[in-house]
Amino acid sequence: MKRIMLFASGSGSNVENIVQYFEGDDRVEIRGVLCNNPGAGVVDRCKRLRLPLYCFNRPAYVEGEGILALLEGLNPDLIVLAGFLWKIPESIIAAFPDKIINIHPALLPKFGGKGMYGMHVHQAVINAGETESGITIHKVNEAYDQGSILLQKKISIEAGDTPEALAKKIHALEYAHYPPAIASLLFE
Numbered sequence: 588m589k590r591i592m593l594f595a596s597g598s599g600s601n602v603e604n605i606v607q608y609f610e611g612d613d614r615v616e617i618r619g620v621l622c623n624n625p626g627a628g629v630v631d632r633c634k635r636l637r638l639p640l641y642c643f644n645r646p647a648y649v650e651g652e653g654i655l656a657l658l659e660g661l662n663p664d665l666i667v668l669a670g671f672l673w674k675i676p677e678s679i680i681a682a683f684p685d686k687i688i689n690i691h692p693a694l695l696p697k698f699g700g701k702g703m704y705g706m707h708v709h710q711a712v713i714n715a716g717e718t719e720s721g722i723t724i725h726k727v728n729e730a731y732d733q734g735s736i737l738l739q740k741k742i743s744i745e746a747g748d749t750p751e752a753l754a755k756k757i758h759a760l761e762y763a764h765y766p767p768a769i770a771s772l773l774f775e
Contacts, residue, residue: 589773592663594671599629601669608766687727695723699732709750
């Protein structure tokens with residue numbers, strides 16, 4: 588059986604999409620969600636989905652030993668960032684080399700790095716006059732959004748698209764492509 592651990596900071600829509608994708612697949616177990624925001628929507632989703640939830644604050648995360656021990660105890664085959672906004676500590680990256688992935692709401696290497704998440708990314712893409720955007724699924728390394736790219740999917744930006752309209756298009760790509768990409772990594 589393959590074990591997945593999810594990290595999330597926001598509403599948890601990608602978490603729920605991943606859980607639904609693997610529902611009924613007895614080859615995969617989602618061990619739980621780590622969250623840095625006890626007020627995030629993902630907390631209620633985890634309750635509804637009966638998913639173990641582990642919340643932590645910044646000092647516990649920066650110090651890292653407790654979270655690393657938790658992860659080592661849960662022994663995931665893959666750590667999946669699903670809307671998680673903090674940089675992963677080097678100790679966790681070292682303990683799980685090539686086993687941490689992220690999805691970014693733009694076509695990296697453009698529009699990546701610290702502070703480039705959610706609507707900030709979509710606004711920057713539109714402000715730059717881009718004609719396309721998309722998603723990038725990549726491995727996580729020590730630098731924001733600079734790990735090796737595993738998959739990119741593109742969409743066209745239409746004249747008059749707002750950051751909100753672009754966000755809807757990007758979410759559709761995330762929901763369609765992130766779970767199968769996770770599956771292909773688990774069973775390659």
